[in-house]
Amino acid sequence: MRRPAFCALLMTLSLAAPTFAASTPEQRGRVYAKTHCARCHAISRTGESPFKPAPPFRTLHLHYPIETLGEALAEGIVTGHPAMPQFELTPPEINDLLSYLKSLE
Template identity: 55%
Template sequence: MKRQIWTMIGLSSAIALATVPLAFAAGKARPDPQVQAGRDLAQTHCSACHAVGRTGASPNRQAPRFVTLSKRYPLDNLAEALSEGILVGHGPMPAFEFEPDQIDALIAYLKSIQPPAKPRRQPAAP
């Protein structure tokens, strides 16, 4: 009788453990469609010169990596430049004029890959 109880407990535990990965997979957040659309735009229109992901070097050494753009520019300020044609200081760049939904998607993507801001150090109290 004791053996049957322990067998049932063991079987129940094994089933419970086997379903844990399924529960995590079901609860896993899906990528934001707007961010995905922005990533696709960046890959299509920008990756020939820029590193558009979180890692890697830009194919054009003068073109900034997208993961560092927030250090150079407020990302929300890029919307106007992207709608009217962006001018840059890193050599020849094709003129791009994006639609408003494309601009929102591209900026959402850029924001999604920026590293978290480092907390500023507070000056020591006198």
Template identity: 55%
Template sequence: MRALRAVAAGALALLPCLQAEPAAAWDRQVERGRALARRECARCHAIGRTGTSPLPQAPPFRSLHERYPVDDLAEALTEGIRTGHPTMPEFRFDPDEAEAFIAYLKSLER
């Protein structure tokens, strides 16, 4: 019985460490996505939780999830986003960049 309690106590002691790693990985993804947004998109879009877009017809990123599921952007981000207006440049992210970018967009939903 003592051995079982010792194992349980050890497992409980490790629990915060196990939970911290996924959170830290998520935070790194979000930060990488934020950097991509700042570099590639901030000229036209409001990329943060507040503010207006420099280009009025460019939607703020914080509202994209209200229009459609941001996970649905993954394919478009890696194949090249093309839009109906000529002012948005076509660009492509590699799959890791797209994943980070989507993580950042999701972080704006909270």
């Protein structure tokens, strides 16, 4: 009697859980950008950056070839202003973020 109830609970939870494994690199990159970058950068196709000196993500390809940003993201980007923290991304995070940036071109 307990087994069917337990199976039903597991089924319900599995359907309600987010499916990150099935999401695309672009979707994961957008989530990363929203979580870690949107406080300063405009991360969408429209809108202004909340922090004016921070370039909108949709314009990054005009200044840097997106493919070349992978190494900088892996080593940690250091900027000339204190508002942007130094950070390093894992290889999967780099792939996801670059995929998202390419989708904005």
